[in-house]
Amino acid sequence: MKTLLISTENTLVCFGVRMVSAILKHAGHRVDILFLPGEFNQVETREETRKIARWIGGFEPDLIGFSLMSSHMVRTVNLHRAIRETVQCPIIWGGIHPTLQPEECLEYADMVCMGEGEYPMLDLVGELAAGKQPGNIPNIWLKTGKTIRRTPLRERTADLDELPWPDHDAETHHIHFNGGIGPVGETAWRSFIPGFMETHYVMSSRGCPHNCTYCCNSALRKVGSGPYLRRRSPEHFVGEMEALKAKFPDLKGFVFMDDSFFYGDRIWFETFTELYRNRVNLPFFCWANPSAVTEPRIRLLAQAGLVGVHVGLESGSERIASEIYRRDVPREQFYQCMDILHRYRNQIVDVRVDVITDNPYETPDDVAATVEVLSRLKKPFWVGIVSLIFYPQTELAERAVRDGYISGSDKDLYNREFFHYQPTLLNRLMRTVPVTPGTLIRFFLKHRNVAWGRILFYLYYFGYFIAVRRQIKSLRRKATHLFLRFFGDRMDPNQVVITRVALIDF
Numbered sequence: 001m002k003t004l005l006i007s008t009e010n011t012l013v014c015f016g017v018r019m020v021s022a023i024l025k026h027a028g029h030r031v032d033i034l035f036l037p038g039e040f041n042q043v044e045t046r047e048e049t050r051k052i053a054r055w056i057g058g059f060e061p062d063l064i065g066f067s068l069m070s071s072h073m074v075r076t077v078n079l080h081r082a083i084r085e086t087v088q089c090p091i092i093w094g095g096i097h098p099t100l101q102p103e104e105c106l107e108y109a110d111m112v113c114m115g116e117g118e119y120p121m122l123d124l125v126g127e128l129a130a131g132k133q134p135g136n137i138p139n140i141w142l143k144t145g146k147t148i149r150r151t152p153l154r155e156r157t158a159d160l161d162e163l164p165w166p167d168h169d170a171e172t173h174h175i176h177f178n179g180g181i182g183p184v185g186e187t188a189w190r191s192f193i194p195g196f197m198e199t200h201y202v203m204s205s206r207g208c209p210h211n212c213t214y215c216c217n218s219a220l221r222k223v224g225s226g227p228y229l230r231r232r233s234p235e236h237f238v239g240e241m242e243a244l245k246a247k248f249p250d251l252k253g254f255v256f257m258d259d260s261f262f263y264g265d266r267i268w269f270e271t272f273t274e275l276y277r278n279r280v281n282l283p284f285f286c287w288a289n290p291s292a293v294t295e296p297r298i299r300l301l302a303q304a305g306l307v308g309v310h311v312g313l314e315s316g317s318e319r320i321a322s323e324i325y326r327r328d329v330p331r332e333q334f335y336q337c338m339d340i341l342h343r344y345r346n347q348i349v350d351v352r353v354d355v356i357t358d359n360p361y362e363t364p365d366d367v368a369a370t371v372e373v374l375s376r377l378k379k380p381f382w383v384g385i386v387s388l389i390f391y392p393q394t395e396l397a398e399r400a401v402r403d404g405y406i407s408g409s410d411k412d413l414y415n416r417e418f419f420h421y422q423p424t425l426l427n428r429l430m431r432t433v434p435v436t437p438g439t440l441i442r443f444f445l446k447h448r449n450v451a452w453g454r455i456l457f458y459l460y461y462f463g464y465f466i467a468v469r470r471q472i473k474s475l476r477r478k479a480t481h482l483f484l485r486f487f488g489d490r491m492d493p494n495q496v497v498i499t500r501v502a503l504i505d506f
């Protein structure tokens, strides 16, 4: 029995398929993964689609499993249709989008997996391998003709330590890369690392202690029962990184993709940092909700190698933050978090503040409030600006349907790019904050509604920020890359990270 898992995600991080693959292999099943990285709005050409479908046909799988997020829907549908013409085996879809929109996905797939897929897939593969017709597997919804069989949802895996580490076994991994399908070699791996250097992505937890309305956590916590927020033991988590470090000797660091890495008790952090320092000792990055950032925790993590933190401000308008996003982080607490990070700026060199824009609930004054808050932060820091997308089933999406901002079946969702925000004056002003003195930002803010104020800003934006500064940055980047190519290996890994991070430009 051969199972082929397919990921349409744009990176090779793909925790979902790697976890499903790991548990199946652990139980002795044969599993391969095909990575089809691509921008979600660049559907494969007809020739590419045929080539991929032919390869899959030649592989002769007994079960195919697609993993997808909402933005991969269009590409997945295209590939699914082509594969259907060459392969007769059952096709299951899993991942965040099928979990949130199962009925829609069942218009194409034979089955969808709701929520966490390790045990449902183990049952499914077991039944198929035994020659049975799967019917009543919890979490696996089936389509027969026009009827959908909705099976009950099982409890989430309470103890994450019982799961194996994600599968990184390159021998059974394939990738569509440079016009062909082949093994995931060194060059392919490097080409798809999100970010800027050889990092591996890992997660110590599942779920989030917060419940922001625009985030899929607000929908996911309703799928299945049992505790939502769970964390692996420090031993299990560090063990995975130690094994990855041994397997990929060029590794320069780790990115902890936990929704909010900072939550949890002191003992977990003390044990983790000690083990990490002794057994891994590489720089790492993580995400944090500002309400969880405290000086003792930052000190501990900085000693263990923390070099980058992304914190969410999302909106500087208290009305939007609390009434629309349910992010009840008092502004003072946000400033405090940024102050703490600033005190560690020599070690934590990549501080990024994430902000959501293009929100129809926001007035220009709300956006101006965000710019104002950013203008008062001590530099250096970066701003990550994302355009609000109403992901299906989130509380905010449901509210936006009720309020008439979007229709119930918002197909536009599949073609919208998270990072492409609207080119308004306020968004552009926000972008310049990290390299512009706060007083100048507030000057532009104050005069943004008069013609001369706008002219002055655009002169600054296109003249200095885009033209002059970009040229200087590009020259600096080339010189630094050249330097690192020749001397990087002789440098302290921490210093390499710091040098590379300095090249990031949002």
Ligand code: B12
Pocket (backbone or CB within 6 Å): 005, 008, 009, 010, 011, 013, 014, 015, 016, 017, 019, 020, 038, 039, 040, 064, 065, 066, 067, 068, 069, 070, 071, 092, 093, 094, 095, 096, 097, 099, 100, 113, 115, 116, 117, 118, 121, 194, 203, 206, 207, 214, 215, 216, 217, 257, 258, 259, 391, 392, 417, 418, 419
């Ligand atoms: C880590 C992460 C990433 C990582 C890695 C993604 C990955 N797939 O591994 C990176 C940084 C690459 C990433 C990128 C993006 N992400 Co992201 N990401 C996450 C995060 C924080 C955790 C996901 C995760 O790995 N969880 C752990 C694993 C084990 O769970 P899982 O992936 O859900 O997989 C389980 C099940 O879904 C199921 N399953 C998964 N696949 C399959 C397949 C089969 C066959 C079966 C049976 C089961 C199955 O079993 C798995 C094991 O239990 C979530 C937040 C969240 N709370 O989920 C956001 C999240 C998934 N991301 C999101 C978004 C929007 C993005 C981006 C589109 C944003 C952007 N433009 O940059 C990009 C996509 C890039 C691209 N173009 O492909 C949204 C998705 C919303 C949606 N409805 O699609 C989320 C939910 C955050 C949010 N806004 O709420 N992301």
Ligand code: SF4
Pocket (backbone or CB within 6 Å): 208, 209, 210, 211, 212, 215, 216, 217, 218, 259, 260, 289, 312
């Ligand atoms: S803190 Fe982040 S991950 Fe957690 S619910 Fe809010 S947006 Fe989602």
